[in-house]
Amino acid sequence: MERTSVELFAGGGGLVQASAKTGFRHLLLNESAKRACETLEGNHFDTFPEGTAPDVLAKWLDGLDEQRERGSWVADAGERPLYPPLVTGDVRRLDMTFLRERKVDLLAGGPPCQPFSLGGVAKGDEDARNMFPEMFRAVREIRPKAVICENVRGLLRPSFKPYFDYIQRELTLPFVRRRYGATWQEHDRALRERIEAKDTDPAETYKVTQHEVNAADYGVPQIRNRVILLAFRADLGVDSDLVERAVAHTHSRAALTRTILGGSYWRRHKEKGAKIPQRVIDLVTSRYENEQLTFESGDDELEPWLTLRDAVLGLPKIDTRMLDKTTEQQGVPDHIGWPGARIYHGHTPNELDRPAKTVKAGVHGVPGGESVMQLDNLVVDEETGQRRPEHRYMTVRETARVMTFADGWSMAGPRGERMRQLGNAVPVKLGEIFTSAVAKALDDAERRS
Structure with a gap:
């Protein structure tokens, strides 16, 4: 009706x-x-x-x-x-x-x-x-x-x-x-x-x-x-x-933990074409193992929480050498790289294998790193000379995915x-x-x- x-x-x-x-x-x-x-x-x-x-x-x-x-x-x-x-x-x-x-x-x-x-x-x-x-x-x-x-x-x-x-x-x-x-x-x-x-x-x-x-x-x-x-x-x-x-509730944090520790989370992404370094899988799995005791026991019938990696699955990879504010990656609307992302104390990036932080309107700027994401690959830090995970700003399309907006909804x-x-x-x-x-x-x- x-x-x-x-x-x-x-x-x-x-x-x-x-x-x-x-x-x-x-x-x-x-x-x-x-x-x-x-x-x-x-x-x-x-x-x-x-x-x-x-x-x-x-x-x-x-x-x-x-x-x-x-x-x-x-x-x-x-x-x-x-x-x-x-x-x-x-x-x-x-x-x-x-x-x-x-x-x-x-x-x-x-x-x-x-x-x-x-x-x-x-x-x-x-x-x-x-x-x-x-x-x-x-x-x-x-x-x-x-x-x-x-x-x-x-x-x-x-x-x-x-x-x-x-x-x-x-x-x-x-x-x-x-x-x-x-x-x-x-x-x-x-x-x-x-x-x-x-x-x-x-x-x-x-x-x-x-x-x-x-x-x-x-x-x-x-x-x-x-x-x-x-x-x-x-x-x-x-x-x-x-x-x-x-x-x-339809989804739970505990269910996500089980899928990560049991491996089904990683298999699901690999079946859909994702190439996740073993180093990342081992690191994330270890973190979830260490946090397991702090998680509430979820209902076995509930679906696992979805992560940022789930949200952006299928979107073209952003070439971080091309953060030019104008180029739509492979023609996807609003999927445009943006330069200048930084991380520092109190301004930490979103991790791919957790739900994203709260998307904020940011009238006076977003202070907690909510619009920054950490990637799988490693780069050399210009200041320390050490290797660290690369990070960049999330695109508007990625943020829309996190808000579960339809890809066809124009903004x-x-x-x-x-x-x-x-x-x-x-x-x-x-x-x-x-x-x-x-x-x-x-x-x-x-x-x-």
Whole structure:
């Protein structure tokens, strides 16, 4: 069954790809960053300027519906296809009430995380960039059946925990409006009273669950810790146990250890044409042997974590003598060498046989070496004269692989802007787990209704 979705803060399109892969049809997207909007437009979304009237967007969706009824994405002979609308600019100027009659299944988005990120100044709810209030307004205007809200783990820090708890209560009762001039603490008290009273219409109440996730546990070749809020409208009678099963881990660190120590990891790569020096195999295996006791025992039924080597498998090898910022290796888009990579204390490279470090947006540069990778081959260090593993910057395409973006998903802007979009995105495979869980839960609830 096809379902519908609306996405705010769409960025470079991680959740957009995920929801499309799990059967959702986009009715509306919103994004304010210029380059991210160009990326979305390049992937078949039609742009509308900030402040576009709701009736214009509604008419556009009617045109899309007519195309679908004719079994064609072409409006009329000789005309180009119509694509889902992307409204660019400030979400605060976006009126979404016209979507209510369409009975939207999913509202998804990751409100800007800088107010809560460990990498920022962490002003939290006092920061003007806090866009959670716009998510709640969207819930009121659209009345979606389900909501997915992704953000950084910084929301769980002790200093922010009270506000994060308030966010969940506000998502539980989004129609209980905050009184003008009231502090969030005052509104939180009002929400607590209403929740305890249990007197709110179920059609205006959401059951909210919090999920602390590491993307590596879901087949993403990257250590990426996030928190996801998942909410279902209370009147739908969604089975919470089904949802928990649907978002359970699929991959484990322990399983990766077993495949490396048992040799199947290395055999798999060699069968696919990889030429890994025995020196590297012995070194990595020894490291995993030494770390084995620190690993949790994983479920034997889970798949192994994926590594950076898994992520870049099949991409052309970058010739480090040709780090010229312009040459696409063997014509692969965004697979371009970049000079100047350095490693030093506190700025260490990604290792091929572990999940990559967290891909970061790097507004002020990436301080921990997250965009650098260590290679298999050895080179002579110019300063010490000793042999060491070669390293270089990861290409945009390699980083996109780490974020599980489709190779066919085009990205706009210079390298820095493309890397920023990737660092701000939701990994596609992680998004698939949660959007698929929504679809399964709604299907089940409707069958039982």
